[in-house]
Amino acid sequence: MNGGQDASTTGALDGIRVLELGSLIAGPYAGRLLGDLGADVIKIEAPDRPDPLRTWGQAEQDGHHFFWTVHARNKRCITLDLRVPDGQQVFLDLVAQSDVVIENFRPGTLERWGLGYDILARRNPGIVLARVSGYGQTGPLAGRAGYASVAEAVSGFRHLNGYPDQPPPRIALSLGDTLGGMFAVQGVLAALVARHATGRGQVVDVALNEACLAVQESTIPDYDRGGIVRGPSGTRLEGIAPSNLYATRDGSWVVIAANQDTVFARLCAVMGQPELAANPRFADHVARGRNQDELDDLIAQWVAVQDSSTLVDRLTDAGVVAGPVNTVADVVEDPQLLAREMIVDHYDERIGAAVRGPGVVPKLSATPGSVRSAGAPTPGTHNAEVYRELLGRDAEDQARLRAAGVI
Structure with a gap:
């Protein structure tokens, strides 16, 4: 697929087009990682319901929150209502020209809209559908809503954090969402490799609780063969010393x-x-x-x-x-991170200035990733560009769709 990027800034995934339907953390994080590596990521928001992530984060200016800058970077943003037939048809037209769809709705939502994987694959047999949910697409709890905090708890992950005999605290991040997004990208890349051999896409099914379980090292065999219920150990790991x-003397x-x-x-x-x-x-x-x-x-x-x-x-x-133990104030001045381009500028159109954020991981020697743009300042920023470029819809046609509330 034609990624639509400038040749001087292409990455390993140049030519891969991603449609991102997710909101908040897990889906957008997966889209961000793919975009960092060069994919053309088109974020789709409902015309009347923008991604709540636009209002997340502690730092803001005139109602503009800078969390958005990090997870919406390297993406083009369009609006499209997937709940109405005209919007569903437009979406299928976009699917026909894309490689990956990312969604993190409650299981069954796409099917209710007539946009399940079977429909998408009928329009584009090579499409890869990455689905991130609380408990996965199958099983007795599949229909439950899921958030990172609960996923960390039910997976046993939260039980390992903190100090013995105290309530298990959370880290001050949505770590379960981040893990889910990372595993989604891993699955997408594997599915794209498999597509080279089969010519067909597939579903990548990621559950937040399973992502949290997958990083717990030996907790299961320790319990299975030793009856050991691993618990929190404060600032250390039990049996690993020092x-x-x-x-220190100055309190650091x-x-x-x-x-x-x-x-x-x-x-x-x-x-x-x-x-x-x-x-x-x-x-x-x-x-x-x-x-x-x-x-x-x-x-x-x-x-x-x-x-x-x-x-x-x-x-x-x-x-x-x-x-x-550094704070973020130390981190942004760390000479090693600066040398590795891990503290980088994002030019934020909303304020007309650069906002520092994290760089790209991993570092690829021949086709490095990059931060090419910050998040689109408003929903639908790239409507005219994307609908004209990919679907050939002219200004009049777009005006009709806009008047009908489709875009």
Whole structure:
């Protein structure tokens, strides 16, 4: 497909066209990731119901919220009402010229509109439909609405966070949505590869609760074979030592991860206590795990009289893995992130100025991704462009659709 991008800014997915129907986090995040890698992402919003993400985020100017800048970047925005027959027909015309559709409605919504996968595939056999929902498209809970916070809870993910005997807190992000969006992109890319062999698309079915479960490492086999119900462990992992937060003399927090034998020996040398590395209580991984509390206390006492400004450098120079606990104010000035173009400008048309945001991950050597534009300032910004370019609908035809409330 023709992605419609300038040749100087093409990425690995140049030529792939994506129709994004999602709202809020998971669907738009998946669309953002594909757009970062060069796909032509066309975000579709209902004429009377713009994506609520336009009003999310803490920083705003004259009602314009800058969260939108991050997740709507590299997208063209059009309006289209999928609830009416004329809108459904226009959508199918767009599907005929696209490669991927992303949606995160409650299961059954597309089918109720007459836009299920069978209908889409009839119009375009190569279409890949990525569906992100709370519990997936099948199963007894498929019809339930799902949000990231609940998905994190029911998957067991939230139970692992925080401190023992305290209510399990959430991280101050919609992490379940982000994981769902990432797995959706993984599925889309796999489906596009498979299409090269089969010529046909398929459905990518991502459940938020399953995305949260998929990153939980050994919790299931630990329970299945050991009867162990992994629980929260505060600032450390049980049995992995030393790997914890320690407070410096000036009250800053530093993470020291020296649980590997050789790295632990280097830490002991920096501490001026090389004999600890040979002490039977700390000599190997298992012993350090058993005596984790004692070891953490020893390291905490040493760190407590160190200055944070020099401690990390001393440890790093000695080959010990360590780093400060940065705030976003530190992050945006981090020389490593700046060198890697991970703090980048998004030109925001709404305010006529640049807004800093996160760069593109991963870094590709031959076809790198890029931030080519910030989010469209208003719903339907690209109506005239997209409907003329892809469907050949002239100004008069678009005016008719607009008057009827279709676009």
